[in-house]
Amino acid sequence: MTFSAGALRGRSVQVKVPATSANLGPGFDTLGLALALYDELQVSVRDEPGATVDVIGVGAGEVPTDETNLVVRAIAHTFESVGHPLPGLSLVARNSIPHGRGMGSSGAAIVSGIMAAKGLLEGVVEFDAQSLLALANDMEGHPDNVAPALFGGLTIAWVTPEGPQFKKLIVHRGVSPLVLVPSHVMSTALARSLQPESVPHEDAVFNVSRSALLVAALIQSPELLHAATEDKLHQSYRASAMPETNRLITLLRARGFAAVVSGAGPSILVLCSDPSQRLAAAELVASEAETDWQPLMLAVDFKGATVTPLAVESADTPAA
Ligand code: HSE
Numbered sequence: 001m002t003f004s005a006g007a008l009r010g011r012s013v014q015v016k017v018p019a020t021s022a023n024l025g026p027g028f029d030t031l032g033l034a035l036a037l038y039d040e041l042q043v044s045v046r047d048e049p050g051a052t053v054d055v056i057g058v059g060a061g062e063v064p065t066d067e068t069n070l071v072v073r074a075i076a077h078t079f080e081s082v083g084h085p086l087p088g089l090s091l092v093a094r095n096s097i098p099h100g101r102g103m104g105s106s107g108a109a110i111v112s113g114i115m116a117a118k119g120l121l122e123g124v125v126e127f128d129a130q131s132l133l134a135l136a137n138d139m140e141g142h143p144d145n146v147a148p149a150l151f152g153g154l155t156i157a158w159v160t161p162e163g164p165q166f167k168k169l170i171v172h173r174g175v176s177p178l179v180l181v182p183s184h185v186m187s188t189a190l191a192r193s194l195q196p197e198s199v200p201h202e203d204a205v206f207n208v209s210r211s212a213l214l215v216a217a218l219i220q221s222p223e224l225l226h227a228a229t230e231d232k233l234h235q236s237y238r239a240s241a242m243p244e245t246n247r248l249i250t251l252l253r254a255r256g257f258a259a260v261v262s263g264a265g266p267s268i269l270v271l272c273s274d275p276s277q278r279l280a281a282a283e284l285v286a287s288e289a290e291t292d293w294q295p296l297m298l299a300v301d302f303k304g305a306t307v308t309p310l311a312v313e314s315a316d317t318p319a320a
Contacts, residue, residue, distance in 0.1 A: 003084040003124065012044040012310040013119030017111045018152065018301035019097040020104030021179065021269045022144040024218075025229035025260035026210035032104075032155050033218075033269075034148035034301035035177060039108045040094040041071060042310070043116040051075075051089040058095035058105070070106060074113025075120075078135055082125045091116075100185030102263030107145030110136050111305050115150075119307035130163065137164040145263065152304030154218050169215070171300045174222045178278040179296045180268040180285050186242055191264035194238045203232040222273035225258035229271060235261050242266040248285055248293075257281045268293075 019037040023029070039058075051072045053065040063069060067076070071091060079086045093112070097105040114135050118127050127135075129151065136146035143157035143164040154169045210230050217224035238261070239246035245266045252259035252270060257277065262269040270281045275297075282295035 006087075007124065008045045008087050008120055009047070010045065011120050012042065013116055014308045014310055015041040015043070015112050015115045015119065015305065017041075017108045017115065017149050017305040018303075019298070020107060020145045020148045020263070021102070021177070021267075022104065022107075022148075022263040023231075023234065023261065024214060024269070024271070025235075025258075026207045026214055026231045026233070027144070027156075028207070028231070028233045029142045029144050030157060031211065031214065032144040032148035032157065033171070033177065034152045034155075034304060035103070035179065036299040036301045037096055037103070037296065038301075039097050039105070039112060041112045041116060042092045043075070043120065044090045044310075045120065046088040046090050049088045051091065053091040053093060056092070056094045058097060059093070059099055060095075062099070070109040071113040071116070074110045074135075074139060075117045076113075077139060078114050078117035078127075079121075081135060082121070084121065084125065087120075098181055098267075100187065101181050102186065102261065102265045102267045103179065103181070104145040104149055104263060106188070107136070107140050107149050110139045111146055111149040115305045115307040119309060122309060130165070133157075133166055134163040148301075148304070150305050152302045153300065154215075156215065169219050170302065171218050172220060172222050174274055175218055175225070175300065176272040176275040176278055177298050177300065178270040178272060178281055179262055179298060180248070180270070180282070181294045181296060182244065182266050182289075183292045183294075184266060186264060186266040188264040190241060191234075191238050194241060195234060196237060199233060207231060207233045218271070222271075225271045225273055226253070226256060229258040229260050231260065238265065244290060248289060251288055252281060252284060255284060257284075 018034040022032045147155035147157040147166040214228035217228040258271040
């Protein structure tokens with residue numbers, strides 16, 4: 001099929017993508033939860049080639065504002081995957097998801113770009129859920145953040161020779177997430193470099209049991225969340241790179257809170273079994289932390305990423 005970039009002239013879309021927390025303790029590279037904190041993006045096709053990005057909020061003055069921007073790269077990757085020429089683009093990003101804190105900001109940027117491309121190509125190329133996930137996983141490298149960012153709720157993601165797959169589950173309404181966000185950042189690449197090549201068989205069995213239990217706890221039995229969030233596959237290996245995270249999690253867990261590292265850290269996710277527990281956990285961290293930690297009491301997002309067309313003018317529409 002031959003496409004013309006001019007066919008998209010005048011198109012503009014609005015995208016909204018939730019933050020995520022991956023791993024959830026035992027579900028390393030597998031489980032993820034969408035959280036009601038959003039990055040919003042407007043993308044318009046323009047006549048001049050190339051791309052410009054205005055960033056408002058988180059990342060302003062820090063992230064690239066040209067074709068090297070991660071959102072633009074995700075749009076380009078999506079167009080390239082279907083062989084459609086990339087039109088000139090103007091982007092306005094309004095970001096709320098903290099960067100480098102384990103809340104899925106890079107996954108959200110990738111999903112924003114893919115959803116923007118999907119919206120701009122509406123009626124020209126159609127994308128199903130699995131191809132959206134495959135595009136996102138190509139860029140992120142593991143599917144546990146991008147699956148909940150795309151689809152919302154609790155997601156189980158796994159990879160097959162045919163590509164990444166996912167199952168979305170609806171979280172029990174009593175489950176009340178609290179994310180504690182420090183002022184310092186952690187690099188996912190550094191966190192991944194601390195993972196060993198292999199783990200003891202008994203640790204693997206330990207995590208299989210806890211992650212199976214965690215799915216039951218999150219959708220049906222929140223009273224099991226503390227037992228279900230134990231982990232031996234990643235948090236202890238990475239603890240030296242985020243000592244305060246590790247210390248606060250140990251303290252929270254000793255007081256009965258289901259606290260885990262959010263994604264690759266350094267934020268802490270506490271999965272409370274009722275909303276009132278969140279205040280007690282936040283107060284404990286405020287009194288015990290040596291640095292500033294921001295408590296975010298967030299709802300679970302059930303919708304995932306959305307894209308809405310803002311204007312569609314045909315290439316033949318005369319200028320007013
Ligand atoms: N599962 C990933 C990790 C999440 O912990 O490395 C961060 O992208």
